[in-house]
Each structure stands twice: as structure tokens, then as C-alpha cells.
Amino acid sequence: MEGEKVNLLGPEEAAVTTKPISICPIDPSESANVSRSFTLSSTTSTTSSSSSSPPDFLRHIQAAFKRPRPRVTMQSNGIMPRRLVGPLRQASRGSTLNTDCTVEAKKTQDEISLSHRLMECISQPKNIGSDTVEAQEDASMPPSEYGSTVDTHGENYNSFNSLRDQQRSFTGQRSNITAASINTECEHALLAEGQKKVHFAADNTSRSQEMDWDVGNQMEAVTAASQVLRDQNIQTTVVDGNGNSSLLANRTLGVADQIHQFRNFLRNDLSHPVTQASVVGSTCTATTLINSTSAPMLSSTTYCPQSHLVSDSIESLGEGKQKSEHLMQSSYPFPKNENRLSADQTTIAVPSSTTETDSEVKRPNMGVGPKNSMLIKGDMPKDTSPCEDNSAKECATDIQSQAPLTKVSSSNMKFEPSKSEKQEKSVGSKATASSRKKGYDPDIFFKVNGKLYQRLGKIGSGGSSEVHKVIASDCSIYALKKIKLKGRDYATAYGFCQEIEYLKKLKGKNNIIQLIDYEVTDKNLLDEVMNGSMSNNESRVKEDGYIYMVLEYGEIDLAHMLSQKWRELDGSDSIIDENWLRFYWQQILLAVNTIHEERIVHSDLKPANFLLVRGALKLIDFGIAKAIMCDTTNIQRDSQVGTLSYMSPEAFMCNETDANGNTIKCGRPSDIWSLGCILYQMVYGRTPFSEYKTFWAKFKVITDPNHAIAYEPLSNPWLLDLMKKCLAWDRNERWRIPQLLQHPFLVPPVPPQLPAPLEQEQTCTLLQLIAKSCEKDGKASVLCMQLQNLLVHPSQISHEVLPVCQYQKLLCDVSALCLQLQEQLGNSERGSML
Numbered sequence: 128m129e130g131e132k133v134n135l136l137g138p139e140e141a142a143v144t145t146k147p148i149s150i151c152p153i154d155p156s157e158s159a160n161v162s163r164s165f166t167l168s169s170t171t172s173t174t175s176s177s178s179s180s181p182p183d184f185l186r187h188i189q190a191a192f193k194r195p196r197p198r199v200t201m202q203s204n205g206i207m208p209r210r211l212v213g214p215l216r217q218a219s220r221g222s223t224l225n226t227d228c229t230v231e232a233k234k235t236q237d238e239i240s241l242s243h244r245l246m247e248c249i250s251q252p253k254n255i256g257s258d259t260v261e262a263q264e265d266a267s268m269p270p271s272e273y274g275s276t277v278d279t280h281g282e283n284y285n286s287f288n289s290l291r292d293q294q295r296s297f298t299g300q301r302s303n304i305t306a307a308s309i310n311t312e313c314e315h316a317l318l319a320e321g322q323k324k325v326h327f328a329a330d331n332t333s334r335s336q337e338m339d340w341d342v343g344n345q346m347e348a349v350t351a352a353s354q355v356l357r358d359q360n361i362q363t364t365v366v367d368g369n370g371n372s373s374l375l376a377n378r379t380l381g382v383a384d385q386i387h388q389f390r391n392f393l394r395n396d397l398s399h400p401v402t403q404a405s406v407v408g409s410t411c412t413a414t415t416l417i418n419s420t421s422a423p424m425l426s427s428t429t430y431c432p433q434s435h436l437v438s439d440s441i442e443s444l445g446e447g448k449q450k451s452e453h454l455m456q457s458s459y460p461f462p463k464n465e466n467r468l469s470a471d472q473t474t475i476a477v478p479s480s481t482t483e484t485d486s487e488v489k490r491p492n493m494g495v496g497p498k499n500s501m502l503i504k505g506d507m508p509k510d511t512s513p514c515e516d517n518s519a520k521e522c523a524t525d526i527q528s529q530a531p532l533t534k535v536s537s538s539n540m541k542f543e544p545s546k547s548e549k550q551e552k553s554v555g556s557k558a559t560a561s562s563r564k565k566g567y568d569p570d571i572f573f574k575v576n577g578k579l580y581q582r583l584g585k586i587g588s589g590g591s592s593e594v595h596k597v598i599a600s601d602c603s604i605y606a607l608k609k610i611k612l613k614g615r616d617y618a619t620a621y622g623f624c625q626e627i628e629y630l631k632k633l634k635g636k637n638n639i640i641q642l643i644d645y646e647v648t649d650k651n652l653l654d655e656v657m658n659g660s661m662s663n664n665e666s667r668v669k670e671d672g673y674i675y676m677v678l679e680y681g682e683i684d685l686a687h688m689l690s691q692k693w694r695e696l697d698g699s700d701s702i703i704d705e706n707w708l709r710f711y712w713q714q715i716l717l718a719v720n721t722i723h724e725e726r727i728v729h730s731d732l733k734p735a736n737f738l739l740v741r742g743a744l745k746l747i748d749f750g751i752a753k754a755i756m757c758d759t760t761n762i763q764r765d766s767q768v769g770t771l772s773y774m775s776p777e778a779f780m781c782n783e784t785d786a787n788g789n790t791i792k793c794g795r796p797s798d799i800w801s802l803g804c805i806l807y808q809m810v811y812g813r814t815p816f817s818e819y820k821t822f823w824a825k826f827k828v829i830t831d832p833n834h835a836i837a838y839e840p841l842s843n844p845w846l847l848d849l850m851k852k853c854l855a856w857d858r859n860e861r862w863r864i865p866q867l868l869q870h871p872f873l874v875p876p877v878p879p880q881l882p883a884p885l886e887q888e889q890t891c892t893l894l895q896l897i898a899k900s901c902e903k904d905g906k907a908s909v910l911c912m913q914l915q916n917l918l919v920h921p922s923q924i925s926h927e928v929l930p931v932c933q934y935q936k937l938l939c940d941v942s943a944l945c946l947q948l949q950e951q952l953g954n955s956e957r958g959s960m961l
């Protein structure tokens with residue numbers, strides 16, 4: 128119930144909101160009644176998981192670019208990678224593949240060098256030609272302090288699952304192949320494609336001599352590599368003609384498609400290097416074969432630059448999903464304290480004002496670091512904290528795996544495709560058809576305004592959207608928010624477009640998530656939003672339209688940062704670090720100030736809506752934001768919206784009348800209340816009304832002006848005061864952001880500086896002048912003399928001559944004298960002016 132997002136409707140709307148609950152009216156023009164709907168079930172945030180099944184061959188192309196990595200234990204076990212290829216002719220005999228594969232043949236130096244170069248160009252575009260990369264791959268690299276680790280074993284398992292099925296038809300032929308006989312990743316990829324290693328190796332050998340890889344040549348090289356693989360596939364059809372030809376023919380067709388897509392992806396938008404993530408991800412796929420078929424005891428340390436890319440691309444492989452999810456469930460690093468977590472993750476819709484609703488708990492957003500780690504771990508360490516900062520891109524990985532992940536015994540091997548394989552193939556062929564039609568595989572790529580973005584994994588689902596992590600052709604990582612329009616009423620769709628409008632308005636504001644690109648496939652709808660007209664608001668969108676928003680990618684949200692922070696403190700007496708608090712509180716204030724200055728009220732401020740992007744917090748989710756009209760300070764709402772635990776009293780009572788008969792409205796102070804709740808949560812680890820579990824309990828207590836919020840004592844009284852300034856029940860008493868930015872908690876008062884004391888010499892001169900000016904007064908002269916002594920030789924002052932109290936008296940007399948003189952000077956000056 129903590130973080131439930133509600134959207135309360137009037138009874139008439141509520142009555143029709145049984146399954147899809149029509150809620151959250153939005154009135155962009157302040158005149159039309161617009162309502163947004165979403166289903167209750169859709170409010171449940173799904174945990175991120177990879178759902179795509181990218182074409183196998185794409186992975187293999189990518190795998191082909193992996194460069195070999197040092198494998199310490201493997202070497203010690205004598206399973207040292209050896210570069211083995213069979214001659215082209217041997218390979219083409221098909222049935223003698225076993226022999227081919229186990230016969231050690233020398234791969235030419237050119238081929239090896241090509242593999243290396245391909246890998247370097249792809250996985251280390253910025254380091255091409257640099258030896259430092261090799262140095263980084265040293266097995267002795269320490270694990271990253273961020274704990275973002277890459278376990279190729281874990282990912283291998285996932286990848287292997289996907290590859291195993293493909294190989295079933297061929298495993299009989301290659302049962303003698305051992306890890307020792309497989310080395311270069313190109314070969315692994317080929318094995319995965321079904322005994323194509325030898326062809327490729329031979330082919331590659333000749334090609335590699337022609338293809339001299341250089342930095343500016345990546346695109347061509349990738350294309351050439353695709354060609355190599357394509358050629359090799361065609362040959363495979365011939366090779367495996369006895370018994371497997373049709374399957375392979377099919378596969379070859381699919382492969383041709385996938386090559387086409389891959390090339391398109393590269394050509395379409397690029398003249399850029401191929402995606403780093405893809406390649407590194409596939410690297411791991413290739414490695415799987417070593418681990419799983421030969422089942423060595425593997426213990427190696429892999430240095431992995433840009434680990435988040437790596438892990439996400441692995442995720443994008445999509446397969447082995449079940450295993451990944453299992454890992455996520457078993458080792459998800461967020462705290463057990465649901466109270467804390469749920470405050471931001473729970474979303475509910477309250478369909479009517481008469482019943483209490485159950486809350487649906489959103490699973491934590493796993494699109495950020497933690498998921499990455501988990502997906503690729505074979506043996507999860509306890510600390511799986513994500514790389515929160517881009518500076519942590521380079522993470523070292525300590526891989527420990529003590530058991531073979533999967534063994535494919537020859538008894539399990541089948542030559543005939545199973546029923547499920549047939550089904551997969553039929554689904555696959557549909558996908559292929561769709562891919563052909565579109566020119567790209569929609570399961571892998573999103574196309575926004577003609578640009579392709581490769582999906583790396585699902586970050587999460589909002590009330591109305593799904594958000595994916597994607598990589599663009601220039602290797603930039605983005606979040607892609609996809610909103611399905613079909614079946615929604617136009618008013619709701621209009622509301623979605625409004626978020627785009629706000630984000631466009633906030634372009635260039637560095638504390639707001641930036642909209643990189645967007646596309647509304649229903650052009651009419653977009654036109655209407657742009658023109659501010661809405662003719663269609665009663666009807667529903669029939670066409671298969673989508674809204675795509677390409678956004679800056681946020682590594683982690685504040686809700687998860689808080690969870691982690693509190694997890695660290697669990698069981699210890701320490702309290703949350705005040706400087707940490709100041710740092711992020713100030714960023715929160717600045718972000719909200721930005722929108723308030725733009726006359727936008729967010730209305731759904733909560734920790735989950737602040738994302739960390741390159742170390743700075745940015746505000747997201749303007750789904751229910753509203754613009755303040757020029758002639759007012761409030762926004763117009765037809766219903767209560769927000770997330771329960773952060774909703775202000777006036778948000779609960781929106782549009783009701785207060786004691787004076789005025790309609791209760793929401794404005795910027797409503798956001799300030801939400802900020803107060805966030806600050807409270809940052810300080811105490813729970814929201815102010817967390818003990819009130821049901822909607823009505825919350826409603827009652829929050830709307831009660833006499834309810835006193837409980838504040839546990841704090842060592843810093845300013846912090847307490849700050850919370851109170853935000854959580855004042857009367858919205859007019861709440862401080863505004865400019866004031867909050869100057870609050871003593873953020874800007875501690877500095878003790879007033881005394882004027883710098885006069886130099887000793889100056890003081891003496893002054894005293895002499897005073898003595899001179901009152902030479903007729905002997906007492907005053909003596910006094911000045913004594914003071915001068917006191918100043919110059921304090922140690923020589925004899926307390927016997929004058930007791931301390933006398934000196935003090937003297938000083939008082941002197942100051943009185945000074946005042947007199949000051950006055951006289953003033954008078955004489957005025958006189959002279961007259």
C-alpha cells in the first residue's frame with residue numbers, strides 16, 4: 128500500500144472500470160475532459176527480463192568477433208585453447224566431421240589475427256590497436272569495487288541452453304569434439320550453427336589474408352565476416368546433406384535474413400562501429416560451448432570493459448531466460464524490507480471511492496545494475512550491487528565455477544527435430560516472414576523514425592508502457608519507452624502524447640531525463656495533439672499504433688539507491704550519511720525547481736521517478752504531469768492522481784470544497800508535500816504514513832489537519848525543521864523550492880565574522896591619539912597609556928598594579944570615550960557641511 132499509484136474517479140467513471148479501469152483523466156487543454164485508462168493488471172510492474180529471442184545467427188556473427196581470453200585454470204588443466212581447423216575438403220565430407228574436428232590442424236596466423244582484430248575493433252572500438260586492452264584482460268585484475276561482475280559462466284549457461292537445442296541435430300556428428308579442439312570464437316559460433324567450423328576456418332583463412340582490418344574499416348569487416356558466414360552456411364547445407372539437409376537449408380535461409388538485418392542495422396544508421404554490447408555478449412555465447420560440451424572445471428578471471436553493455440547484451444540473447452529469472456529471484460539484491468521497497472514500487476489503481484482496494488506490488492525495477500549482474504552469474508556473490516556510475520564501466524570479474532553447467536551426452540542426442548523444435552521453427556518462420564517484411568526483426572530491433580535500436584532487455588513496465596534498454600548504432604545506450612495505442616481511447620492516447628510535449632519543453636534541462644527521439648505511429652493522433660484539437664476523444668484507437676520514446680538511460684533510480692543504502696545500514700547503529708542526504712536532496716530540489724519554473728506540476732514525485740544518469744539525478748515520468756495555466760497557480764484535475772504514500776492532502780481532496788467553500792486545487796505545494804515524503808523516507812527509511820496500510824486509513828490520516836506526523840529525534844535539528852517545512856498540512860505554509868534551497872540544512876548558517884582586528888601598531892597610534900585628545904584629562908591619559916601597555920606587553924601587566932576588573936573597567940571607559948569622540952566627529956562634520 129506504500130507506493131500505490133491511484134487515480135480516483137467520480138462514481139460514474141468508476142462504474143465502468145471493471146477490468147480496464149478508466150482512470151487518470153488528463154485535461155491538456157484545461158477544457159476537454161480527458162481520461163486515461165489502464166488495466167489494473169497492467170499497473171503491476173513486471174520485473175525486467177529478457178523476452179526476446181534474437182536470431183541465433185546474429186549471435187554467431189557476434190561470437191565470431193570475440194577474441195580469445197586468457198583462461199587460467201583451463202590452461203592448468205591442460206585444456207588450453209588450441210587453434211584447430213580441419214582443411215576445407217575434410218570438412219566438406221560431412222560424415223567425417225568428427226575426425227575433422229578432432230584432427231588438429233593449424234589455423235593460419237592471418238586467421239588468428241583476423242579473429243583478434245575483429246574482436247578488438249568490435250569490443251574495444253576505442254582501443255583498437257592498443258595493447259592496453261590485452262593488459263586489462265589479465266586474469267589478475269581485481270574485482271571491481273562496484274561489485275558489478277560478469278560471470279561468463281552464468282551467461283554461458285543461458286546461452287548454452289539456447290544453443291544446445293540447435294545443436295541436437297548435429298551433436299552425434301560432433302560428439303568427439305572437445306573444448307581442447309575448439310578455440311577461436313569463430314569456430315565456436317560455427318559449432319553452434321552445426322558443424323560449420325571447418326568450412327569457416329578454411330574459408331576464413333583465405334579471406335583473412337585479403338581483409339586487413341583497421342579502425343576505419345569495421346563496417347566492411349563486419350559485412351565481410353557476415354559474408355564469410357553466409358558462404359560457410361551454404362556449404363554446410365551441402366556437407367550435412369545426408370540427413371540434415373533440409374533443416375540446414377532452412378537455417379541457411381534464416382541466416383541469410385539475419386545477415387541482412389544485421390547489415391541493415393549497421394548500414395542503416397551507421398557508419399559507426401558495430402555494437403560493442405552485441406559482440407561482447409556473443410563472445411560469451413561462444414565460450415559456452417567450451418564449458419558445456421567439454422565440461423572442464425573452469426576458474427578464470429575475465430576483465431570486462433563496459434560491463435553493463437556486456438551484461439545487457441547477454442540479456443538480450445534472451446534465451447536461457449528461465450535460468451536468468453531463477454537467478455534473479457534467488458539472489459536479487461534488493462532488501463527484504465518490503466516496507467521500504469514497496470513505497471515506490473507498488474502501484475494500485477483505486478477504481479472507486481467506496482471500496483478499499485488491494486494493492487498490487489510492483490516488482491523492483493531490475494533494469495539497472497543488479498539485474499545485469501544477476502543475469503550473467505553462475506554462482507552469485509552476495510554483493511551484487513550494480514555499477515552505478517559510468518565510471519564503473521570497467522569492471523573486473525572473478526569467475527568461479529566449480530561444476531560443468533551442462534553436459535550433453537550422446538544418448539540425448541537426436542538427429543530428428545523434436546515436436547517443440549518444429550513448433551519453434553514454425554514460430555521462427557513467422558518471425559522470419561515478419562522480419563522480411565519489415566527489413567528487420569521486430570523481436571530484436573525497434574525502429575524509431577527510421578533508426579534502428581537493438582533491444583538489450585526489458586527494464587520494466589509502467590502503468591501504461593514498457594521500457595526497454597536499447598543500443599543505438601553508435602553504441603549509445605538508451606531507454607526506449609513503448610506505449611501501445613491500439614484499443615485505448617483517444618483521450619488516453621492524447622495524454623501519452625502530452626508527456627512527449629513536456630519532455631520537448633524540458634529539452635536541454637540537465638536535471639530532466641532527455642527525450643532523444645520519438646515517434647507516434649498514428650500520425651493523425653500526433654497532429655491532433657500538436658494542434659491542440661481533439662475530435663476523436665470518444666472513440667478508440669483501432670490501428671496498431673505505438674508511441675516510441677527514446678530516452679536517456681538511467682542506471683538506477685532513487686528508490687533502489689535508498690533500498691541499497693538502508694540495506695547497508697541494516698543492523699548497524701549508524702544513521703544515513705547527512706552529506707549523502709544533502710547531495711541528493713539538493714539535486715531533487717533542483718530537478719523539481721526546473722519543472723516548477725516551467726509551470727509544470729509533476730503530481731507523481733516519488734523516489735522511483737528520479738533516475739541516476741551519469742551521477743546526477745534526473746526526473747522522469749511526466750505521465751500525469753499538468754501545466755499550470757497562465758492565470759492561475761493551480762492545475763485542473765478531474766480526479767485524484769498520484770502515488771498514495773506521496774500524495775498531498777489536497778491531492779486526496781482534489782476538487783472538493785474546503786471549509787470556506789473554495790474548491791481544493793493542486794499546485795506546486797502539492798509537489799512539495801511529495802518531496803517532504805521523499806525526504807522523510809530518505810531520513811527514516813519509510814514514508815510518513817507507512818503504518819497506515821489501506822487506502823482509507825491513509826486518506827483519513829493525511830486529510831486530517833490535526834494529525835501530527837511522528838518525527839523521531841534527530842541529531843540535526845535543521846533536518847527535522849526541513850521535513851516540517853515540506854510536510855506542513857496547510858499548503859500555504861509549505862516552503863517553496865527557492866526557500867528550501869536556502870534552508871539551513873543545505874546552507875548551514877555561518878557564525879557572523881567579526882571585523883578583522885586592527886594591527887597592533889595602528890591600535891597604539893589610535894590610543895596615543897586618544898590620549899592626546901584628552902590630555903587635559905589626566906585620568907584618560909593614564910588610561911590610554913595603560914591600554915597601550917596592555918596591548919604591547921600583555922605579560923608584563925601587573926595584576927597588583929591594577930586588578931583585572933579594573934582593566935575591564937578601563938576598557939569600558941575607553942569604548943565610551945570612543946563613542947563620544949565618534950559622536951563629536953559626526954557633529955563637527957555635519958556642522959562643516961552646513
Ligand SMILES: Nc1ncnc2c1ncn2[C@@H]1O[C@H](COP(=O)(O)OP(=O)(O)OP(=O)(O)O)[C@@H](O)[C@H]1O
Nearest residue numbers: 492587589590591592594606678679680681748750
Ligand atoms: N530513461 C529511463 N532509463 C531507465 N529506466 C527507465 C527510464 N524511464 C523509465 N524507466 C523505468 O521504467 C519504468 C516505467 O517507466 P515510467 O515510469 O516512465 O512508465 P509509466 O508507464 O509512466 O509508469 P507508471 O505510470 O507506473 O509510473 C520505471 O519504473 C523506470 O524504472
